[in-house]
Amino acid sequence: MSALRDGIHLRACNLCEAICGLAITVEGGAVVDLRGDAADVFSKGHICPKGSALIDLHADPDRLTAPLRRRGTQWEPIGWDDAYDLVVRGLQDVVARCGDDAVAIYLGNPNVHNSGTMLSSGGFLRALRTRNRFSATSVDQLPHHRAALEMFGHPLLLPIPDVDRTDHFLVLGANPLVSNGSMLTAPGMRDRVRAIRERGGRVIVIDPRRSETAAAADEHHFIRPGTDALFLLALMNAIDAAGEARLGRLTPFTDGFDALRAAARAFPPERVAAPTGIDAATIRRIARAFASAPRAVAYGRIGLSTQPFGGLCQWLLNALNAVTENLDAPGGAMWPLPAFDLLQGAKRGQAHAGRWRSRARGLPEFDGEFPVATLIDELRTPGPGRVRAFVTVAGNPVLSTPSGAELDAALADLEFMVSVDPYLNETTRHADVILPPAIGLEVEHYDVIFHHLAVRNTARYSEAIAVLDESQRYDWQIFEALRLRMTGATGAPPHVRIDRALRAGPYRTNLDDVRAHPHGVDYGPPKPVLPERLLTADSRVQLAPPAMLADLPRLETMFAEPPPALSLIGRRQLRSNNSWMHNAPRLMRGGDRCTLQLHPLDADARAIGDGDRVEVRSRTGAVVVPAEITDAVMPGVVSLPHGFGHGHGGTRLSVASETPGASINDLTDRERIDELTGNAAFSGTPVEVVRYPA
Ligand SMILES: Nc1nc2c(c(=O)[nH]1)N[C@H]1C(S)=C(S)[C@@H](COP(=O)(O)OP(=O)(O)OC[C@H]3O[C@@H](n4cnc5c(=O)[nH]c(N)nc54)[C@H](O)[C@@H]3O)O[C@H]1N2
Ligand SMILES: Nc1nc2c(c(=O)[nH]1)N[C@H]1C(S)=C(S)[C@@H](COP(=O)(O)OP(=O)(O)OC[C@H]3O[C@@H](n4cnc5c(=O)[nH]c(N)nc54)[C@H](O)[C@@H]3O)O[C@H]1N2
Numbered sequence: 001m002s003a004l005r006d007g008i009h010l011r012a013c014n015l016c017e018a019i020c021g022l023a024i025t026v027e028g029g030a031v032v033d034l035r036g037d038a039a040d041v042f043s044k045g046h047i048c049p050k051g052s053a054l055i056d057l058h059a060d061p062d063r064l065t066a067p068l069r070r071r072g073t074q075w076e077p078i079g080w081d082d083a084y085d086l087v088v089r090g091l092q093d094v095v096a097r098c099g100d101d102a103v104a105i106y107l108g109n110p111n112v113h114n115s116g117t118m119l120s121s122g123g124f125l126r127a128l129r130t131r132n133r134f135s136a137t138s139v140d141q142l143p144h145h146r147a148a149l150e151m152f153g154h155p156l157l158l159p160i161p162d163v164d165r166t167d168h169f170l171v172l173g174a175n176p177l178v179s180n181g182s183m184l185t186a187p188g189m190r191d192r193v194r195a196i197r198e199r200g201g202r203v204i205v206i207d208p209r210r211s212e213t214a215a216a217a218d219e220h221h222f223i224r225p226g227t228d229a230l231f232l233l234a235l236m237n238a239i240d241a242a243g244e245a246r247l248g249r250l251t252p253f254t255d256g257f258d259a260l261r262a263a264a265r266a267f268p269p270e271r272v273a274a275p276t277g278i279d280a281a282t283i284r285r286i287a288r289a290f291a292s293a294p295r296a297v298a299y300g301r302i303g304l305s306t307q308p309f310g311g312l313c314q315w316l317l318n319a320l321n322a323v324t325e326n327l328d329a330p331g332g333a334m335w336p337l338p339a340f341d342l343l344q345g346a347k348r349g350q351a352h353a354g355r356w357r358s359r360a361r362g363l364p365e366f367d368g369e370f371p372v373a374t375l376i377d378e379l380r381t382p383g384p385g386r387v388r389a390f391v392t393v394a395g396n397p398v399l400s401t402p403s404g405a406e407l408d409a410a411l412a413d414l415e416f417m418v419s420v421d422p423y424l425n426e427t428t429r430h431a432d433v434i435l436p437p438a439i440g441l442e443v444e445h446y447d448v449i450f451h452h453l454a455v456r457n458t459a460r461y462s463e464a465i466a467v468l469d470e471s472q473r474y475d476w477q478i479f480e481a482l483r484l485r486m487t488g489a490t491g492a493p494p495h496v497r498i499d500r501a502l503r504a505g506p507y508r509t510n511l512d513d514v515r516a517h518p519h520g521v522d523y524g525p526p527k528p529v530l531p532e533r534l535l536t537a538d539s540r541v542q543l544a545p546p547a548m549l550a551d552l553p554r555l556e557t558m559f560a561e562p563p564p565a566l567s568l569i570g571r572r573q574l575r576s577n578n579s580w581m582h583n584a585p586r587l588m589r590g591g592d593r594c595t596l597q598l599h600p601l602d603a604d605a606r607a608i609g610d611g612d613r614v615e616v617r618s619r620t621g622a623v624v625v626p627a628e629i630t631d632a633v634m635p636g637v638v639s640l641p642h643g644f645g646h647g648h649g650g651t652r653l654s655v656a657s658e659t660p661g662a663s664i665n666d667l668t669d670r671e672r673i674d675e676l677t678g679n680a681a682f683s684g685t686p687v688e689v690v691r692y693p694a
């Protein structure tokens, strides 16, 4: 394990999108204090329990610090050079026999939280030349990217709610008080939400569960899972019918206003009340309040993107902000301008989707990736191009992607697998070689991604605060070593790339300047950037993209089909980080949290008592968990957290496996996707629940 350097260190937490500044005191090689940095220009002292758990991560005896090679069910340590050779040979062997596409890649969530990986993995991954690329994007925010591409010309042109200046915050399918904000980098969301209310503004939450955010809001309304597109169309309908739809400043460079209004005309509030579960008068009232607020913003996160109409939802959210003069306007949805700007060199009209299709199910690529919901098909469907080798980088798809148990079985059948990952977990146990990078406090960090999603333009560079053990490697060293063996070439280390990008960026700064400000550099709140920043071919906003309009008829099925008796949704928890931090002792105190929440009416109908063990069944599988009866969930809706299911043998997760829970993704269904974008449609999975044993 690496040695921490003594002193007081200021660095950003890179565990989630909030990128909080932390102050960490190390004495005698041990962390004696870790707190939010009160002087941080952006996070101002905010911290959550996961931030403190960086200490556990660093000290975790289960965390791998040297490569492992699997022989049958046994793991043996090997040297790095031998490991690299094995990996390159294993991959090249499969390519030689089965072709480039026989290698699949899966990039998990921590990739985007880690500048070393972000900036250095590309060379190696491109050298693999496979089209079978997958990532956590398609179990998360793919619909946001698709809407941004269709409307603004680039997947990364994501409008962010300007929560610090808004008077009206309409939140759908997001729980920022627990998730700490997503596609909304705004550390300390509890305070920011409170501030909206204290300045006389209003916060309204639309969610099938009375979430922690809902509890802190002015209003909360239950909505039936997966019906938000109907609700948003009805809001648009009511605003337009009241004569309050207008584009204002956007008018000269926006197309599709009339087509959008025409589309909404088919969805009056009275029509959507039954399927959504929100009555027409309430919808009209919410519409009026939104349109009449001086500055309002509608924001929807994964409750709106991991559902069958995710693409429509993200389009309609942007459109709603646009037609109420709240797009690209303070207090509405705005585009940050980060110091390291990934769009710096982007050309108009160059981003496209659907250039090729997946072999087995014919699903379209997006940004060079296929939806991970079809990974299993590519592993199992025989014929040329079948995936025979697998590379995972910072991902745990066995627990995080739909039909997880089926994926688990399919991975056991591979010819070769390598994981770049610090844990031997439910996914990496299938690898032939595990290459563990240094992580957390051990690595330098500049947040390349999340400044693009932030409510304030800031910059912060974090030094590594540890000296690596001889056996350890940084992630970028691993990728460069693999790339060198594959191609004969290597690239610059991350800090050089960061410096270059900062120099070329909008503030013309550099790494030394940013480094000289360990509490962060503040460039102020976002300013309007349209039409200049648009990347559509004609530099215009498209309010009614043809792909979105073409998906509307599919919505009609919502009226035709009765909802399932019970629909499953997820539940993020403050002390979880997707699937991978359950080995941190301080996050696991207090017993089993992997409970199925269900409404008293649904419990009574099934003679289920609080704390009873219940079996939850879906088309794809079944799990047994304790029941938690609560009126915080809508009748007809049950909720299970994701990221549990640590009961598999052959892992090295001594803490997590003590309270393993069950995986919600043993219930979700790889055939349930948003047909427009291919994103997994977790929310609203039909389930049955019975007492166990019955
Ligand atoms: N049903 C359901 N499923 C979901 C969700 C849901 O809400 N409901 N949420 C989805 C979402 S939003 C996401 S983002 C995905 C996440 O899905 P994944 O990214 O597949 O899963 P994680 O649990 O984030 O696992 C991260 C992996 O990265 C490793 N890791 C951690 N830090 C580093 C690092 O610095 N470098 C490297 N190389 N590895 C590292 C960990 O050991 C772990 O193996 O799950 C999705 N799945
Ligand atoms: N503590 C913690 N923080 C995290 C994570 C974590 O695992 N733990 N994961 C991180 C990641 S990778 C991400 S992507 C973000 C996600 O950030 P958020 O999107 O804020 O995360 P969730 O808490 O899953 O919020 C989704 C909400 O949608 C609701 N919902 C479910 N289905 C529907 C629906 O059909 N309609 C509507 N209107 N609502 C619905 C759920 O009840 C839930 O309250 O969080 C990040 N932060």
Ligand code: SF4
Pocket: 013, 014, 015, 016, 017, 018, 019, 020, 046, 047, 048, 049, 050, 051, 052, 180, 187
């Ligand atoms: S909110 Fe996110 S960035 Fe802040 S301390 Fe918690 S995990 Fe780290």
Ligand SMILES: [Mo]
Pocket: 109, 140
């Ligand atoms: Mo995510």
